[in-house]
Amino acid sequence: MDYDKLAKMSSLVPFPAYLGFEVKRSDRDCVVVEIVLRPEYCTMGGTAHGGFLMALADFTGAIGAMEVLPEGATSTTTVESKTNMIGAAPAGALMRATATPLHIGRRTSVWTTRIETDAGKLISVTTQTQMVI
Amino acid sequence: MDYDKLAKMSSLVPFPAYLGFEVKRSDRDCVVVEIVLRPEYCTMGGTAHGGFLMALADFTGAIGAMEVLPEGATSTTTVESKTNMIGAAPAGALMRATATPLHIGRRTSVWTTRIETDAGKLISVTTQTQMVI
Amino acid sequence: MDYDKLAKMSSLVPFPAYLGFEVKRSDRDCVVVEIVLRPEYCTMGGTAHGGFLMALADFTGAIGAMEVLPEGATSTTTVESKTNMIGAAPAGALMRATATPLHIGRRTSVWTTRIETDAGKLISVTTQTQMVI
Amino acid sequence: MDYDKLAKMSSLVPFPAYLGFEVKRSDRDCVVVEIVLRPEYCTMGGTAHGGFLMALADFTGAIGAMEVLPEGATSTTTVESKTNMIGAAPAGALMRATATPLHIGRRTSVWTTRIETDAGKLISVTTQTQMVI
Numbered sequence: 383m384d385y386d387k388l389a390k391m392s393s394l395v396p397f398p399a400y401l402g403f404e405v406k407r408s409d410r411d412c413v414v415v416e417i418v419l420r421p422e423y424c425t426m427g428g429t430a431h432g433g434f435l436m437a438l439a440d441f442t443g444a445i446g447a448m449e450v451l452p453e454g455a456t457s458t459t460t461v462e463s464k465t466n467m468i469g470a471a472p473a474g475a476l477m478r479a480t481a482t483p484l485h486i487g488r489r490t491s492v493w494t495t496r497i498e499t500d501a502g503k504l505i506s507v508t509t510q511t512q513m514v515i
Numbered sequence: 516m517d518y519d520k521l522a523k524m525s526s527l528v529p530f531p532a533y534l535g536f537e538v539k540r541s542d543r544d545c546v547v548v549e550i551v552l553r554p555e556y557c558t559m560g561g562t563a564h565g566g567f568l569m570a571l572a573d574f575t576g577a578i579g580a581m582e583v584l585p586e587g588a589t590s591t592t593t594v595e596s597k598t599n600m601i602g603a604a605p606a607g608a609l610m611r612a613t614a615t616p617l618h619i620g621r622r623t624s625v626w627t628t629r630i631e632t633d634a635g636k637l638i639s640v641t642t643q644t645q646m647v648i
Numbered sequence: 649m650d651y652d653k654l655a656k657m658s659s660l661v662p663f664p665a666y667l668g669f670e671v672k673r674s675d676r677d678c679v680v681v682e683i684v685l686r687p688e689y690c691t692m693g694g695t696a697h698g699g700f701l702m703a704l705a706d707f708t709g710a711i712g713a714m715e716v717l718p719e720g721a722t723s724t725t726t727v728e729s730k731t732n733m734i735g736a737a738p739a740g741a742l743m744r745a746t747a748t749p750l751h752i753g754r755r756t757s758v759w760t761t762r763i764e765t766d767a768g769k770l771i772s773v774t775t776q777t778q779m780v781i
Numbered sequence: 782m783d784y785d786k787l788a789k790m791s792s793l794v795p796f797p798a799y800l801g802f803e804v805k806r807s808d809r810d811c812v813v814v815e816i817v818l819r820p821e822y823c824t825m826g827g828t829a830h831g832g833f834l835m836a837l838a839d840f841t842g843a844i845g846a847m848e849v850l851p852e853g854a855t856s857t858t859t860v861e862s863k864t865n866m867i868g869a870a871p872a873g874a875l876m877r878a879t880a881t882p883l884h885i886g887r888r889t890s891v892w893t894t895r896i897e898t899d900a901g902k903l904i905s906v907t908t909q910t911q912m913v914i
Contacts, residue, residue, distance in 0.1 A: 397564035400555040422533040431530035432593040433573040437566025444565075460565040461756065462728055462777055464597040464863040466891050466908055468884045484906055485867045489755075489779070490727065492865050494906075507883055507893075509865055509908060511728055511777070513755070594889065595861055595910055597730040599758050599775055601751045617773055618734045622888075622912070623860065625732050627773075640750055640760075642732055642775060644861055644910070646888070663830035666821040688799040697796035698859040699839040703832025710831075726831040730863040 391445060398441040401434075405445060406478075413446040413481040421473045429470035430477065430505060435497055436465050439508035442479040443493035447512035450486045455514045461490070463510035469503050476500035489514050524578060531574040534567075538578060539611075546579040546614040554606045562603035563610065563638060568630055569598050572641035575612040576626035580645030583619045588647045594623070596643035602636050609633035622647050657711060664707040667700075671711060672744075679712040679747040687739045695736035696743065696771060701763055702731050705774035708745040709759035713778030716752045721780045727756070729776035735769050742766035755780055790844060797840040800833075804844060805877075812845040812880040820872045828869035829876065829904060834896055835864050838907035841878040842892035846911030849885045854913045860889070862909035868902050875899035888913050 391405040392398070398415075401423070407414040415438065425431040440463055447458040471477060478498050485492040491512050497505045524538040525531070531548075534556070540547040548571065558564040573596055580591040604610060611631050618625040628641045657671040658664070664681075667689070673680040681704065691697040706729055713724040737743060744764055751758040757778050763771045790804040791797070797814075800822070806813040814837065824830040839862055846857040870876060877897050884891040890911050896904045 395559050395564065396555050396557045397567050422529050424529045426528055426590075431528065431570070431573070432577075432596065433566075433570025434530050436569035436573065436596065436598075437564070440564070440566040440569065457559075460600050462597065462599045462730075463565065463569065464595065464728075464730055464908065465569075466595045466883060466910065467593050468891065484865060484903070492867065492906075504883070507891075507908065509863065509906065511865065595863075597775065597861075597863055599750060599777065601758065617732060617770070625734065625773075637750070640758075640775065642730065642773065644732065661825055661830065662821050662823045663833050688795050690795045692794050692856075697794065697836070697839070698843075698862065699832075699836025700796050702835035702839065702862065702864075703830070706830070706832040706835065723825075726866050728863065728865045729831065729835065730861065731835075732861045733859050 395441065397437065401437065403438060403441055408445055408449060410449050411482065413442050415442045415479045417477050419471055419473050419475045419477050424473050428473050432467055435506045436463065436508065438477065438479050438497060439465060439495040440510065442481040442495045443508065443510045444512060446481045446483060446493045447491045450483065450491050451514060452488050457515040458512045459515055461511040461513045463508060465506055465508040467506050469505050471499050471505045528574065530570065534570065536571060536574055541578055541582060543582050544615065546575050548575045548612045550610050552604055552606050552608045552610050557606050561606050565600055568639045569596065569641065571610065571612050571630060572598060572628040572639065573643065575614040575628045576641065576643045577645060579614045579616060579626045580624045583616065583624050584647060585621050590648040591645045592648055594644040594646045596641060598639055598641040600639050602638050604632050604638045661707065663703065667703065669704060669707055674711055674715060676715050677748065679708050681708045681745045683743050685737055685739050685741045685743050690739050694739050698733055701772045702729065702774065704743065704745050704763060705731060705761040706776065708747040708761045709776045710778060712747045712749060712759045713757045716749065716757050717780060718754050723781040724778045725781055727777040727779045729774055731772050731774040733772050735771050737765050737771045794840065796836065800836065802837060802840055807844055807848060809848050810881065812841050814841045814878045816876050818870055818872050818874045818876050823872050827872050831866055834905045835862065835907065837876065837878050837896060838864060838894040839909065841880040841894045842909045843911060845880045845882060845892045846890045849882065849890050850913060851887050856914040857911045858914055860910040860912045862907060864905050864907040866905050868904050870898050870904045
């Protein structure tokens with residue numbers, strides 16, 4: 383995928399653009415979004431806030447859902463999202479969210495998103511259902 | 516609860532403070548957090564982004580978990596969080612998150628958080644488990 | 649609702665009928681299903697098995713989804729289900745599952761089901777999304 | 782792992798034993814449980830009932846949690862479980878649940894369980910948190 387398309391995706395949705403999420407790869411099989419963890423995205427101990435992780439995962443899975451929309455569909459919305467928090471990521475770390483599809487259907491798609499640090503430490507795992515609109 | 520304590524809670528955690536969440540009530544039975552939905556917290560259609568809703572719910576439930584920590588415990592961390600997205604909230608709306616406990620235990624507490632607009636429209640429902648630390 | 653309709657509902661779906669779930673009330677606002685907890689439905693300690701609780705909740709919420717199907721729809725299927733296990737129910741206890749809707753839509757409905765013992769002890773809470781078919 | 786230990790695991794917990802779940806492999810990295818889908822384990826259309834799938838996943842993940850208990854711990858309990866229903870499995874199919882750990886900690890372990898038919902069709906995906914006791 384070309385750089386311009388990825389840059390456009392990164393700026394498309396206000397909240398993810400506001401936080402600075404960058405789409406690094408996007409196709410039907412896999413979406414990768416990265417961001418350096420700023421101190422203001424942390425919880426008290428200086429590690430990634432759970433809400434930040436869920437926002438990052440939600441955007442990554444939704445980009446995936448856009449990639450697999452069936453013909454005639456124009457958009458997608460998150461129906462539900464479940465996250466297990468696994469490890470702590472320190473401020474300054476490069477965070478990488480990787481979404482892969484569990485299901486690509488006519489009415490929904492289901493995505494699992496793993497967030498890891500650049501060092502490969504698993505931070506959280508999210509599974510979400512996206513409705514086709 | 517006095518105003519100073521609530522203001523301190525609102526500024527305690529970097530990510531929620533950065534987003535401007537305001538704790539309006541906090542006790543063992545109920546936590547209420549409010550924020551006016553800014554356009555940069557929205558998704559493409561100008562309504563609340565799912566990630567924003569999950570961040571708001573996560574903070575609200577975690578404040579509740581702090582309120583019910585057993586003696587000797589000092590903190591809490593989110594183990595898991597599940598959100599069902601129900602309705603759309605338009606930019607400019609006053610969002611109100613209300614968390615109530617499903618379970619208060621020695622090792623965990625479990626919270627359900629409903630996010631509604633000021634007009635009483637249900638936007639999302641989150642259930643999360645907080646570990647006692 | 650008359651007794652015959654409830655009895656028919658209880659025998660409609662093979663797995664719930666096999667386990668002996670009994671529909672006690674069913675309308676758009678609330679579904680109640682009861683069963684006495686047999687020892688073979690338990691985990692090692694002689695209390696309700698998590699899988700049994702999830703099966704009971706799934707059936708109860710799905711009955712609710714049937715009640716609110718929009719015109720022209722004929723059935724429903726569970727898209728996702730999330731359960732928090734709260735307390736232990738002893739063998740022999742009368743278990744009561746009560747489902748209420750969080751959302752009734754054209755394409756989905758969302759239900760929360762609380763399972764309690766006859767003594768009012770909270771055992772588990774499930775939230776599930778049902779797709780309209 | 783030897784056959785006797787697996788047979789013992791299969792008969793250990795009343796509800797899974799009642800349903801006939803068979804542990805085929807169990808170690809720290811992976812647990813596999815199989816069962817042929819009987820008609821009484823189905824929903825109206827003659828495919829696996831969601832509650833049955835959740836019971837199968839719950840048992841499989843809990844066996845995994847037993848495998849990784851830290852020293853001094855004696856048991857485990859399911860804290861929460863979330864399932865996405867993906868495909869339909871017909872009565873008579875051999876169902877295979879495979880659990881792998883997302884996290885092995887001192888206080889909890891987190892497991893993802895995929896249920897597939899013998900033909901490799903994905904039926905459901907469950908993520909659950911097990912508390913160390």
